[in-house]
Amino acid sequence: MSLHLTELNQQYLRKDPYNRLQNLFSHFAPADILVTSSFGITAGVLLSMVHSIAPNHPIYFLDTTYHFPETLAYKEQLQAKLNLNIVTLKANPSDSQDTLDRKLWETNPDLCCQINKVEPLNVVKKEHKIWVSGLMSDQTEHRKALNIFEQKQNLIKFHPLIDFSNYDAMLYLMVNEIPNHPLMEQGYDSVGCVHCTQKGDCRMGRWAQFAGKTECGLHL
Ligand code: SF4
Numbered sequence: 001m002s003l004h005l006t007e008l009n010q011q012y013l014r015k016d017p018y019n020r021l022q023n024l025f026s027h028f029a030p031a032d033i034l035v036t037s038s039f040g041i042t043a044g045v046l047l048s049m050v051h052s053i054a055p056n057h058p059i060y061f062l063d064t065t066y067h068f069p070e071t072l073a074y075k076e077q078l079q080a081k082l083n084l085n086i087v088t089l090k091a092n093p094s095d096s097q098d099t100l101d102r103k104l105w106e107t108n109p110d111l112c113c114q115i116n117k118v119e120p121l122n123v124v125k126k127e128h129k130i131w132v133s134g135l136m137s138d139q140t141e142h143r144k145a146l147n148i149f150e151q152k153q154n155l156i157k158f159h160p161l162i163d164f165s166n167y168d169a170m171l172y173l174m175v176n177e178i179p180n181h182p183l184m185e186q187g188y189d190s191v192g193c194v195h196c197t198q199k200g201d202c203r204m205g206r207w208a209q210f211a212g213k214t215e216c217g218l219h220l
Pocket of ligand 1: 064066104108109110112113116117192193194196216
């Protein structure tokens, strides 16, 4: 398959998210495909599809050490239900400890995310050619502008759910009997680290005290 992204985007636009993933796994070597999940509110959609298409494919999870206990419990729940092969990534321990000692999320959340999320994933990104994530366009202004395939330095980013709405995601979870994240019923539309997540619509509760910050940096 040609890697001409304009052509790929046109081809995949006509497919539904499941077929996009199915095609990706049939046309690219699985070892080249990186799949990540934050085990957030809509994570079950991508995980269920990957489980069905490529059982046992590694799912990389960034453990910032600041997750809600409910997120870790949800990760265990989905792992058991879908038999997921989860690979946990963590920051360098001394760097991570430094973010804790300085409560870096209060003063410099970009650096805190860089240390706890971006850098640990950078190591794994180098070993892959395509990065699959569950971004959806109605989550942020930045995501609205994304295509299914995007070139990001040496990596191609793949967003099979980009035109899925939150309603579509919730319907998919219900129809496929995938449990919901336990914090959803408490009013959280989006869940990240404890220090940077409040209840709220869409991603309004993420980094709410920092105007303009809507992304951790992984997808920018
Ligand atoms: S989301 Fe908050 S606590 Fe988590 S890594 Fe980013 S700044 Fe740190």
